Structure formats: C-alpha cells, structure tokens
Amino acid sequence: MTPTPRRTTSDDAAARRPQPVRRVDLLGLSADEIAALGALDGAPRFRAAQVFRWLHRQRARSLAAMSNLPLELRSRLDGEVEIAVADVLREERSEDGSTKAVLRLADGRVVESVLIREKSKRTLCVSTQVGCAVGCVFCATGAAGLGRHLTAGEILRQVYDAEERLERESPGERLTNVVLMGMGEPLHNFEATRRALVNLTARAGRGLSPRRLTVSTSGYPERIGGLAREGPHVRLAISLTAATDELRTRLIPLNRRYPIASLVEAGAYYERTTRSRVTFEYVLLQGINDSRDDARRLGRLLRGRRVNLIPLNPHPYSTMKPPADETVELFHRSLKESGVISTVRWSKGRDIQAACGQLAARS
Ligand code: SF4
Numbered sequence: 231m232t233p234t235p236r237r238t239t240s241d242d243a244a245a246r247r248p249q250p251v252r253r254v255d256l257l258g259l260s261a262d263e264i265a266a267l268g269a270l271d272g273a274p275r276f277r278a279a280q281v282f283r284w285l286h287r288q289r290a291r292s293l294a295a296m297s298n299l300p301l302e303l304r305s306r307l308d309g310e311v312e313i314a315v316a317d318v319l320r321e322e323r324s325e326d327g328s329t330k331a332v333l334r335l336a337d338g339r340v341v342e343s344v345l346i347r348e349k350s351k352r353t354l355c356v357s358t359q360v361g362c363a364v365g366c367v368f369c370a371t372g373a374a375g376l377g378r379h380l381t382a383g384e385i386l387r388q389v390y391d392a393e394e395r396l397e398r399e400s401p402g403e404r405l406t407n408v409v410l411m412g413m414g415e416p417l418h419n420f421e422a423t424r425r426a427l428v429n430l431t432a433r434a435g436r437g438l439s440p441r442r443l444t445v446s447t448s449g450y451p452e453r454i455g456g457l458a459r460e461g462p463h464v465r466l467a468i469s470l471t472a473a474t475d476e477l478r479t480r481l482i483p484l485n486r487r488y489p490i491a492s493l494v495e496a497g498a499y500y501e502r503t504t505r506s507r508v509t510f511e512y513v514l515l516q517g518i519n520d521s522r523d524d525a526r527r528l529g530r531l532l533r534g535r536r537v538n539l540i541p542l543n544p545h546p547y548s549t550m551k552p553p554a555d556e557t558v559e560l561f562h563r564s565l566k567e568s569g570v571i572s573t574v575r576w577s578k579g580r581d582i583q584a585a586c587g588q589l590a591a592r593s
Contacts, residue, residue, distance in 0.1 A: 253310060253311050253312040254311045254312070255311075255312065255383040255384075256281075256312065256313050256383065257381075257383030257429070258382025258422065258429070259425075260425075260428065260432070261278050261279055261432075264278040265277075267307070267310055267311065268306075268310060269306035270307075277303065279434060280296070280299060281296065281299070282432075282434055284296045285313070285435070286390075286429060286430075286434070286435025287436070289391075289393070289394055290313070291313060293307055293308055293313070313383065314335075314336070314381060314383030314386070315335075315336055315387065316333040316334065316335055316341075316387045316391060317334045318332070318391075319332045319334050320332050322582040322584070323582070324579040324580070324581050324584060326578050326581075328344055328346045328347060328578040328579035328582070328584055329344070329584075330343075330344045330579060330583070330584035331343050331344075331388075331391075331392065333388065339360045340360070341380065341384075341388070341412070341413050342357060342412060342584070342590075343357060343388040343392055343412055344579055344584045344589070345395075348578070350406070351407060352406050353405075353407040353409060354388070354389055354393075355410075355411050356385060356388040356389060356409070356412050357385075357388065357412035357413035357414050358379075358380055358385055358412070358414040358416040358419050359376060359378070359379050359380055359413060359415065359419055360379075360380065360413065360414070361374045361414070362374075362375075362413060362414045362415055362418075363375065363418060364418070364483070365482075365484075366448060366469075366471075366481060367480070367548065368481065368513055368515060368542055368548055369548075370583075370587060370588050371413045371414065371587070373547040379414075379419040380414070380419065380422060382421075382422040382425035384422075385410075385422060385423065386426050386429060386430065389430065390436075392405065407442045407443070407444070408430065408443050409443075409444040409467075410423060410444065410445045410446060411446040411467070415448055415449075415450075416445050417445070417447045417450040417453040418450065424456075424457065424460065427443060427445070427462050427464055428462060430443065440463050440465075441464075441465065441506070443462070443464040443465065444464060444466070444467055445465070445466055445467070446466075446467040446468075446511065447469065448482050448484055449482070449484040449485070449487070449488040449493060451488055451492045451495070451496035452496075454468075454496040454497070454499070454500050455496060455499060457500070458500045459503070463505075465506055465508075465509070466500050467508075467538070468496075468497050468508065468509070468510050468511065469482070469513070470512055470528075470532075471511070471513045471515075471519065472485075472490070472524075473519075473528040473530075473531050474527065475489045477519060481518075490531070494531065508535070509537070509538050510532055510536065512528065512537055512538070512539050513540045513541075513542055514541045514542060514552060514557075514558055514561065515542050515550050515551075515552070515553070516550070516551040516552060516553045517553075518550065520557050520561055522560070522564060525561045525564035525568075526564065526568065528568075528570070529565050529568025529570055530568065533569040533570060534569055534571075535571065536570075536572075536573075537565060537572045537573070538573050538575045539558065539565075539573065539574045539575065540575050540577060541553060541558050541574070541577075543577050543580050543585035543587050543588050545587065559574075562574050
C-alpha cells in the first residue's frame with residue numbers, strides 16, 4: 231500500500247482553526263465550576279454535587295437521565311451546557327482479547343480507544359486528539375497530522391462508555407487502569423488532559439487512583455513541570471526512541487524544540503516533585519536505533535532509570551520494521567548491564583491495528 235503523505239501542519243495551526251460554536255463541556259467541569267454555572271443561580275448548593283455524581287458515577291450521557299433534578303433546572307442547564315457523546319461505529323476484537331472501539335464524535339470526527347486485557351488488569355488506552363501534530367515517523371496517527379484537540383469531556387466519555395461496555399459484556403469486571411497513549415499527544419492538549427485527569431481522580435466522581443493513570447508524552451518539558459506542580463500526580467511515560475538528538479530529530483521532529491537533555495531533566499523533576507514513577511519508552515526500529523552502540527548510549531543516558539522497550543508495531547503508513555527477537559533480547563540485556571531497569575513490552579492488539587503507534591481511525 232502507498233504510504234499516506236504526511237501533512238506539514240504547523241504545531242497548533244489546525245487546533246486554532248475556527249471550530250463550530252460549542253456550549254460549555256459539562257463533563258470537563260469540576261463540581262465548583264458546575265456550581266458557578268448561570269443555570270444553577272439560586273439553586274441549593276447540593277445540586278452541583280448531584281450533577282457531578284450523575285456524570286462521573288452514574289456515567290449519565292444526557293440531562294434527561296438525571297432523574298432527581300427538577301425539570302426546570304435540567305431545562306436551564308440544557309440551554310447552557312452539552313455533554314460529550316461518542317457513538318461506537320464498530321468494535322474489533324483481537325485474538326489476544328483486546329478490543330478496539332472506533333468512535334464517532336458529535337462533529338463526525340473519528341477516534342479510537344483500546345481495551346487491553348492482561349491477567350487481572352483491564353486497561354483502557356484513550357485518545358486525546360483527532361490525529362496528532364507531532365508527526366513521529368514510526369506512528370500511523372502522526373501520518374494524518376492534527377485534526378483537532380479533544381475536549382476533556384470527549385476524553386472522559388471514552389473511559390465511561392468503555393467501562394459500561396466492559397461491565398455489560400463481562401459482569402464483575404471493572405476498568406483498573408487508564409493510559410493516555412491513544413491518538414494524539416496529551417500534553418499538546420494540556421488543559422483538556424489535565425481536566426480529564428482531575429475529574430477521573432476526584433473522590434466525588436470516578437475516584438481512580440492517580441497511580442492507575444499514565445500519561446505518555448513525546449516532549450513538552452514545561453508542561454511536564456506544570457503537571458508536577460498542579461497535579462494530579464499520575465504516572466508519566468516519556469517517549470525517547472533515540473539516544474542522540476541527531477537521530478531523535480529525524481524520528482520525532484518535536485526534538486528540535488525539546489532535545490533529549492530537557493526531557494531527561496523534566497522526567498527527573500517530575501519524579502522528585504511527585505514521587506510518582508517515570509518510565510522512558512523506546513520504540514525499537516530495525517536498522518535505525520537497535521544497534522549495540524545505540525544500547526550503550528541509551529544505557530549511559532538512563533542509568534538507574536526505567537525503560538520500556540517497544541518493538542515497532544508495523545502499519546501501512548511506514549516501511550519501518552521491528553528488529554528480530556534476538557536483537558530485541560540483546561538490546562534489553564545490554565541496557566540491564568548498564569544499570570537500566572529495562573522491560574520489553576510486546577504490544578497487544580497488533581492483529582486489529584490497535585497496538586501502540588497503529589491507531590489511525592479510518593471510519
Ligand atoms: S507517537 Fe504519539 S506523539 Fe508521536 S505522532 Fe504518534 S500519537 Fe503523536
């Protein structure tokens with residue numbers, strides 16, 4: 231298949247393009263912000279908490295579902311806010327049990343989320359943007375450029391709907407982890423990402439422990455610092471994929487702005503400030519970054535740190551290949567000898583194009 235030409239979208243241009251006028255995204259608001267809505271003027275204080283619980287505990291998709299709210303209040307809210315929806319266009323099931331959901335948002339844009347089943351863990355990988363501006367050359371999402379940022383509500387909707395489908399199909403099971411590693415760069419869409427994390431961890435809502443949430447980023451050190459200062463203190467994964475700036479700039483163009491040293495320093499700052507775990511990700515690409523020298527350089531750079539090695543998941547938008555299993559093993563051993571805490575991550579869902587770097591959301 232002919233690879234799709236990469237768009238040369240500048241970093242924020244597509245996201246700044248005029249969007250259809252939207253009402254307030256109710257799912258992305260905190261309980262205090264809900265209390266401050268014009269529609270709740272004069273309403274008893276507990277109404278805001280009630281709305282918040284409907285959204286984040288009962289996973290209400292409409293104001294009509296909030297049956298213990300006065301009709302008149304629901305109608306006032308209806309004029310001021312909207313609740314993000316996402317229709318399932320189709321679901322695909324991998325032979326390893328993972329399920330990819332292709333979702334259509336209210337404006338017709340399409341994103342994907344993936345439910346990964348591993349022993350007792352049920353992890354949902356969610357998208358934070360339609361497409362992605364970063365343009366990593368090994369990633370199918372980056373091939374199409376950025377469509378737009380998702381709202382906090384659209385990020386949360388993926389979680390709540392997937393959780394509901396899981397509970398319906400497998401009674402007794404519940405989502406245990408959420409990773410922001412689907413389509414898009416979460417820290418490029420910082421405000422919506424942070425709002426979604428805050429609401430997911432809110433005790434009055436879903437109450438997910440921050441240790442069960444992971445944000446994966448390819449850069450943006452100042453926003454890593456922002457997340458460290460503002461919280462919530464979720465786990466962080468930094469995608470490095472090269473041990474020299476020259477190579478990393480070729481693979482992840484964002485490296486021109488944020489070189490390797492700035493990311494390693496941001497990771498150390500995040501760990502110091504939050505005491506939360508930081509992992510570096512390294513996508514192994516055959517003949518490009520998988521040599522003994524690459525392993526030695528990476529070992530020197532990340533001695534004592536955690537590294538996840540991810541053999542490339544091939545897709546039609548790139549001709550790159552994963553290394554042979556023996557090369558992966560040699561690389562892994564060399565890192566361990568250098569004092570790196572190295573783990574090889576074999577991605578789930580490869581057969582349905584649901585693995586790391588394969589999400590392309592073709593409807
Ligand atoms: S790997 Fe992540 S940051 Fe890079 S293009 Fe793909 S979605 Fe964007």
